[in-house]
Amino acid sequence: MLNHTTIDRSLRALAEPTRRAIIEKLSVGPASVSDLAKPFATSLAAVVQHLQILEDSGLVTSEKVGRVRTCRIEAGGFDALGDWLAQRRSLVERQLDRLDTVLAELRPAGRSAHRKGK
């Protein structure tokens, strides 16, 4: 399993509405810090702090040219989280399959009816 700390940082970063809104905006396209701050009622400094956390989590990168910092989503920043999620879901599937098996053994003549088709 890949580094657990990456998952932790990603999830913490995303578990905040403002940061999620920033991610949502950035997933449409790059933006400057003050562009990102505009929609929010909070101060610019607060947004900068959120951006710092997003960068530490590996979800966002930024580079400064002149006096403006341009932020963008880091492609692949969601991969660790995606893998973790996929693994959870596959394990849950496995559980349901085993349940099916058990039910099938309990009434061998019938067809288990509670699972959605493949």
Add this chain to the structure above:
Amino acid sequence: MLNHTTIDRSLRALAEPTRRAIIEKLSVGPASVSDLAKPFATSLAAVVQHLQILEDSGLVTSEKVGRVRTCRIEAGGFDALGDWLAQRRSLVERQLDRLDTVLAELRPAGRSAHRKGK
């Protein structure tokens, strides 16, 4: 887009190592509250609180029979989060495609080299 509050609750619930560990254990199979509490150094009450949060988030269900509460992963509890993630990733892909297009237009004779094959 599906209910935003669901995403919020899922992410908040998962942004905590203990709760994630509980999820990981439950994705292997159902367990009682005290089974879940065993591996942790914390008190039982703390684990119960975590379970409450996980249930509120829709990731876990439980039912009490006799004096023991059995907890299990809610199949489909990860769907909203999975959809959100997938959408982010697809939007990021779109950005990269547009970038490819721009680069291709800048040097029409060359092949863009920075993307992995389809």
Add this chain to the structure above:
DNA sequence: CGTATGGTTAAGCATGGACTTGAGTATTGA
């Protein structure tokens, strides 16, 4: 040059969230 713009950093505050303890309820088993 001077001023505005865009961002950075630090300090302090306030709230939320994780944890503990302790007391209580309901079930089970001897």
Add this chain to the structure above:
DNA sequence: TCAATACTCAAGTCCATGCTTAACCATACG
């Protein structure tokens, strides 16, 4: 029926986190 088990609930503590303000730098513009 008594004790152990398996939670449940309430109250209180404490620390992390998000926010603000304020001072500060660097770059761009008239």
